[in-house]
Amino acid sequence: MKIKTLIKPFTFSAFAIAILVSCTDLEIEETDSIISEDTGDFTFTPLADPASSLSDLYNKVGGDFQGQDNIYALNEVTTDELLVPTRGTDWGDNGVWRQLHTHTWNAAHIFILNSWNTLNQNVFRATEIIESNPSTAVVAEAKFLRAYNMFFVMDFFGSVPFREVTEGPDVDPRVLSRMEAYDFVMQDLTEALADLPTTGPDLTKTVKATKQAAQFLLAKLYLNASVYNGSGTFDPTDMDAVIAAVDAITASGFAVESDKNYFEIFEPTEDTETIFFLRSEVAARIWNSLHYNQNAPDNTGGGWNGFSTLAEFYDKFEGDPNSNYAGDGQEERRGIVWDNTNANDLNLGIGYGFLIGQQYNSDGTMLKNRQGGPLAFTKEIPALVGNTEVQGIRLLKYHPYDPIPDTGDDSPLIESFRRHQIFFRYADAYLMKAEALFRKGQTAEALAMVNDLRSKRDNTPALTSLDETSLLDERARELFIETWRRNDLVRFDQFTSPWSLKEVTGDPNKNLFPIPEIALLSNPNLTQNPGY
Template identity: 30%
Template sequence: MRKILTGVIFALALTSCVGDLDTEPKVQLTIEELLADDPDAIQGIVSRLYASFALSGPEGPGSSDIDDDPGESPFLRGIINLQDFTADGMKNRWGDDGLDQLTTTSSWNSNNKFFRYLYNRAYFTIPQCNNLIQILNSVDVENEELARSEARFLRALAYYYLIDAFGKGVLATEDNLGESNPLPEATRIQLFEYVETELLEIEPLMPETNDYGRANKYVVDMLLAKLYLNAEIYINENRYDDAFTYVNKVITEGGYQLADNFLENFSGDNDTSPEIIFPLIADPVKSQSYGNTTYIVNGNLSSETMTLSDYGAAEGWQGHRATKAWYGLFCGGVDNSAELRNCNDDRAKLFWIGTDEETGDDLHNFEMEDYREWTDGYPSIKFRNNDFGVASNPTSFSGTDFPLYRLADAYLMYAELALRNASGANLQTALGYVNDVRTRSNASTVTINELDLDFILDERARELNLEGHRRTDLIRFNKFTGSSYVWPWKGNSSTGVSIPAHYKLFPIPQQALGANPNLTQNPGY
């Protein structure tokens, strides 16, 4: 039975915001009294830190740790909104205030609430990690070093998203906890070096295995590999050799294996998948949230035309659809629904086209002429709430864990690094990894002559879209801004147009600028 990481121990007042990063730990009991009352209290707090990446608050889906909307603002929902809906493969039709600007990659400004949500979530998690680390530095408890290292990892993970999305912020640590003056602005290089140092220090301290849903040595290695892979973007420095060192450790030492079936990674019982390196846990009863995979599963379903129980869902929100920039990549490039349906690649079958029973016509259109129109584009049924190959009782909230890191991603990172001439990476090994990923889904194998960076970018889309990587990938391949690659509704055009280079970073939220006069806006906004 899976371990549910939704700790309900609140020894610390888990309250902070962008204007109150100096919050000191407020303890209802002394730490000695707390531990005497519950020897596992520290582990409960660590669990709560993990949960901050998927849940909205301590009292169910309607509660919030921060002042933002509990349904819209959870960390994982922000990752999907800013990584996938701002990119090429997925679009949303709801038109919520600010969401149109994400899905059309246009008219971005510092008042968009969705930028604020991710920023605030990061700066909620970071001070809570600081609070726990400070306490652990003053007490002697069982597994103290592991708890401290896990808190440092989660803090580094939150900072990673700030580096990637906003490029700067403030550097809040246990050392300046309680500082009454606004913290100085930290540059992207300063944040990068801090995260790098933290991860390198804790990597040898982390265990090779840990409870399900908790970080181990190879989760740290994966985050290091991600940091180094994108270093040319983040700090204008080639760190591909370092990226290879750590992704190769994940592959050769971590003991992970590709799941036999692609869908094992995206079903309700994916906690049994041997491929998932680090999940964000969901549970339909004990950890309900509108911001974990519930957002992905329900958002891609419609109660009007789809049988929700086929996907273990009780609700369909009729919001998300893929575009041809994703499903058009299969089987050498398809131009219509018939070609997509005839594609042997199992991943190509995970788009819901639908058929009118009377006319035989498609219910959804291949082209997305209007992103607000539900029938333009194909909903993705990659994530589902039922167990793999098993009928399940439908639930309103998802119990499918989110695979933040998995082995197929590591394989494709290895191949990219080999093509970028990382020291130690072997092209023949890379080819084998790529073909392992493809044959798992019944896709045809490729030859060494077909293996190039453009192919890797497309394969990452086929394999990893809707998993929170796409915007970062496009930026790394110099395909996000400008006109070298356009997609449906890029720049608010149905056929896609160029967007400015400053869109490689999101604007610093106006709320954060108002709260800390030391912060400055990113160029172009």
């Protein structure tokens, strides 16, 4: 699978290239504002329909976070959770995936550039909406979306360029320091809270910004404050704020799911955990990992045979270290591989979670690889290049056989049954509170919370103690491939630690990505991050 096959045809159009250059400097698009033809003169004209622009921004943000590259890759493929080994010539792509895994990226890396452009463009579009005199409800949602996107700019790059809508393209955007960006995001969320709607678990409401979604992002801010302010010390006041934000979410009716199995949470149906989701396609979360010969009724072409996990990450889970078949003692979150001993079971075919060993078809027959040999995924990946098409454990959280929800022919809830990607989940908030208690020295209370969550996941025994390693591992087991692994590793000071096939370790400068080269050239107010 080549990257070029995953990019839509219009990516390299003249229009897209123009946007790419302008967004790097956060210039204002003529489609959104009026730019005077007189030299140096600029007039911002408010958007004609801010509510419609807000809907467009929701769709754009959903699209920006749904892919397997760019933002997702920076959050996941840079960690011990995911890697994309080259198999033959497949997934070589000039080394862009390998550079992420080995932390050998530079300021010209395409995913870093694309993420910078996309996130900053979303911040500016939200600002345009806010400054166009919309209703208080639209302002609140736009401030949430601005905070959401600026959070990731701050998290990835540290400094954040910001352009006022009243500034023309001749003005270089000012640059917020990391702490200034932190305060900006905090202010947006705090101001938005008053006018955002309150919700409990509800598919009709959690697809938009709510008080509970804002409280979730506030909890993330406070929990990571020691990273953003550079102190490296978890302030008890910040930890109290994390606890208060999570308690507010809990009071709204969200809870760790106890009536469904773990993987049912990711179906586009009601559950008690989904705080915020977008109508983002989850196809990349499914097919980028599955083999070419694994398919579903609406996708007979099979998977893309790319994304895998490390053996050491798989080993964080309970169960047989070399098998994930039914009855091998694995905890629920590690998933299951259905084999032909379950011939009378209707759940045959593609398994759930971590797929290792022989894979089977829906009729119970053994699947084969393209050479006619057994389609049996190996635990170990010997190298980042030169692999066979069956090496590496595959991950599957969203499933191609998820049921289509019965919402009626004219239901606006889910336009496509796979356009339901969860971004904020209550189990994450719950573990954030447990971590905050742990950081305050209340280890017994934190352990009780962690074990309460584990008790909701079948065949997941209680922990007898809790330290930083076991707490980080618990977040890995619960939240794998949900876009938070890099953030967690940085906070636990483990992002630069060694793991399999990682060539460069111990460089703290890698905790930030470089400012893209083209951004530095277009905005002299920007300064490159140390080490690049």
